[in-house]
Amino acid sequence: MSSNPTPRTRIVREPQRAVYDRDTINQILDEAFLCHVGFAVNSNSDFQPYVIPTSYGRNGDMLYIHGSAASRMLRNLDQGVPVCITVTLLDGLVVARSVFNHSMNYRSVVILGTATLVDDPAEKLAALRALSEHIIPGRWDDARQPNEKELKQTSVLRLPINEFSAKVRVGPAVDDEEDYAFPTWAGVIPLEMTVGAAIRDDRCERELPAYLKTYSRRKEKMG
Amino acid sequence: MSSNPTPRTRIVREPQRAVYDRDTINQILDEAFLCHVGFAVNSNSDFQPYVIPTSYGRNGDMLYIHGSAASRMLRNLDQGVPVCITVTLLDGLVVARSVFNHSMNYRSVVILGTATLVDDPAEKLAALRALSEHIIPGRWDDARQPNEKELKQTSVLRLPINEFSAKVRVGPAVDDEEDYAFPTWAGVIPLEMTVGAAIRDDRCERELPAYLKTYSRRKEKMG
Numbered sequence: 001m002s003s004n005p006t007p008r009t010r011i012v013r014e015p016q017r018a019v020y021d022r023d024t025i026n027q028i029l030d031e032a033f034l035c036h037v038g039f040a041v042n043s044n045s046d047f048q049p050y051v052i053p054t055s056y057g058r059n060g061d062m063l064y065i066h067g068s069a070a071s072r073m074l075r076n077l078d079q080g081v082p083v084c085i086t087v088t089l090l091d092g093l094v095v096a097r098s099v100f101n102h103s104m105n106y107r108s109v110v111i112l113g114t115a116t117l118v119d120d121p122a123e124k125l126a127a128l129r130a131l132s133e134h135i136i137p138g139r140w141d142d143a144r145q146p147n148e149k150e151l152k153q154t155s156v157l158r159l160p161i162n163e164f165s166a167k168v169r170v171g172p173a174v175d176d177e178e179d180y181a182f183p184t185w186a187g188v189i190p191l192e193m194t195v196g197a198a199i200r201d202d203r204c205e206r207e208l209p210a211y212l213k214t215y216s217r218r219k220e221k222m223g
Numbered sequence: 224m225s226s227n228p229t230p231r232t233r234i235v236r237e238p239q240r241a242v243y244d245r246d247t248i249n250q251i252l253d254e255a256f257l258c259h260v261g262f263a264v265n266s267n268s269d270f271q272p273y274v275i276p277t278s279y280g281r282n283g284d285m286l287y288i289h290g291s292a293a294s295r296m297l298r299n300l301d302q303g304v305p306v307c308i309t310v311t312l313l314d315g316l317v318v319a320r321s322v323f324n325h326s327m328n329y330r331s332v333v334i335l336g337t338a339t340l341v342d343d344p345a346e347k348l349a350a351l352r353a354l355s356e357h358i359i360p361g362r363w364d365d366a367r368q369p370n371e372k373e374l375k376q377t378s379v380l381r382l383p384i385n386e387f388s389a390k391v392r393v394g395p396a397v398d399d400e401e402d403y404a405f406p407t408w409a410g411v412i413p414l415e416m417t418v419g420a421a422i423r424d425d426r427c428e429r430e431l432p433a434y435l436k437t438y439s440r441r442k443e444k445m446g
Contacts, residue, residue: 008271013294036259036309038274047270048231051261051309053331071236086259086274090416095435099355099366100373108276132322136412143322144405150323172424182367185429189359189438190419193313201395201409209408212318 008112009165019166022061028107028166029058029087031219033135037065038084056085057131063111063159064118064127074155085111085159093189096173097182103169105188111164118156127156138211193217231335232388242389245284251330251389252281252310254442256358260288260338261307279308280354286334286382287341287350297378308334308382316412319396320405326392328411334387341379350379361434416440 004020005011011018019025035056040047052071057064063085067074087109094103118124125146132140146154173186195215198208227243228234234241242248258279263270275294280287286308290297310332317326341347348369355363369377396409418438421431 012298013291034311034313036261036274036276036311038259038261038272038307040263040270040272046305047263048305048335049261049263049272049307050335051259051274051307051333053259053309053311053329055327068236075235082269082271084261084272084274086276088257088259088276090257092419093359095359095362097367098369098373099351099363100369100377102355102358102362102366104278106276110274112271112273128322132325135325136316136318139318139325140322142407143325144320144402144407146321146323150321154323172422179367180426183429184365184367185432185435186424186427188422188424189435190422192417192419194415194417196315196413196415199395199411199413201411203403204409206406206408212408212412215412 005165006163009110009163011165011167014167014169017167017169019168020164022161024168025109025161025164025166026058027219028089028109029063029161030134031217032087032089033217035065035085035087038086039081055131055135057127057134058161059126059130061161063161064131064156065115065159066128066131066154066156068153068155074157080114080116083113083115083159090191091170092191094169094173095185095187095189097175097179097184097186101173101175101179103173105169105171107166107168109164109166111159111161113159113163115157115159118158121151124151124156127158128154136211136215138209142209142211228388229386232333232386234388234390237390237392240390240392242391243387245384247391248332248384248387248389249281250442251312251332252286252384253357254440255310255312256440258288258308258310261309262304278354278358280350280357281384282349282353284384286384287354287379288338288382289351289354289377289379291376291378297380303337303339306336306338306382313414314393315414317392317396318408318410318412320398320402320407320409324396324398324402326396328392328394330389330391332387332389334382334384336382336386338380338382341381344374347374347379350381351377359434359438361432365432365434
């Protein structure tokens with residue numbers, strides 16, 4: 001399934017790296033769980049952008065973020081300010097012969113739209129479950145689920161995944177033909193977010209559950 | 224060395240995680256090399272924020288980013304639009320007994336300011352060298368350095384690291400006292416950006432240089 005880019009999401013730079021199909025976007029969104037949310041705050045006559053890292057969940061074509069009602073982000077977002085949510089996965093350093101052709105292998109998604117507050121209690125609970133299951137599948141049913149007081153303290157925002165684009169770079173360095181003779185190493189240094197040995201809490205005596213023993217973010221190898 | 228936060232950079236949410244001292248900010252900036260740049264574009268009567276991932280370099284109290292003059296980001300930034308540059312390092316998933324107290328261990332820096340175009344050729348070259356050495360120390364002198372044509376095709380922007388804050392969370396899960404009896408595993412799942420085995424280019428016959436053999440982002444272990 002593919003989607004046509006709007007003038008706002010059409011890739012300007014390196015258009016050969018552009019991806020507009022929803023399956024690829026969903027793969028990237030499902031492998032990552034950290035996004036950077038951009039919003040602008042009107043300060044005097046100017047607009048100051050803010051970029052805040054936060055986790056997210058996906059439910060079909062809807063992205064959900066959450067936070068405390070006290071945060072600067074949510075104080076501003078619930079007024080209906082336009083947002084940009086960007087998700088980036090780093091896959092490697094591309095080491096070329098020329099400094100100019102150095103690059104990175106990466107997969108990134110940019111989603112534009114207006115985030116709105118989730119009021120309906122059922123949608124809010126489903127969104128929080130989607131967020132939890134997105135980060136650690138299996139955790140929701142194994143943890144103490146939110147009570148009324150906690151639900152009140154948590155704001156959830158939804159952003160429809162309608163206006164989006166992705167950029168993907170894979171593969172080796174591409175040098176100018178005359179540079180291939182330059183006497184230096186060239187290639188790719190792979191980068192990956194890896195999971196270390198679980199650190200059990202001092203006040204916990206349980207064995208590590210299966211869903212944490214096999215925890216990994218990598219869903220599919222690209223490039 | 225510490226710096227007072229402005230009303231715009233003072234941490235609102237979880238203020239106990241706030242860090243305003245320049246040494247900590249520089250440590251975070253030096254371990255990461257990917258930032259998310261936020262800027263707002265005036266579209267009709269509204270301001271649409273964009274958040275773009277890119278690499279950066281640091282030279283003292285100055286942050287440098289670069290890109291093609293053709294990019295949407297640089298087309299807008301060189302008009303002097305205010306920016307927010309955010310850098311985030313993920314250190315772990317904090318697995319609490321309650322869904323509500325789940326968290327992440329992370330270190331993030333937010334810098335606000337106005338990015339300006341670097342015109343001076345000497346500063347531009349020094350900035351590109353800082354960028355290259357920030358990502359792969361030792362690479363600049365081992366690669367074919369930029370020529371006049373490439374320098375013309377590359378725009379460099381500087382952002383003074385003057386108005387900033389950081390947020391740092393380290394350590395174990397913190398649950399409500401009554402939840403410690405809840406029968407589930409709790410602890411921390413460490414996450415780290417790790418380096419895979421170098422993939423030599425098909426057209427390269429050189430040995431991997433020492434500065435790539437020992438390549439790692441982790442400068443210092445925190446929590």
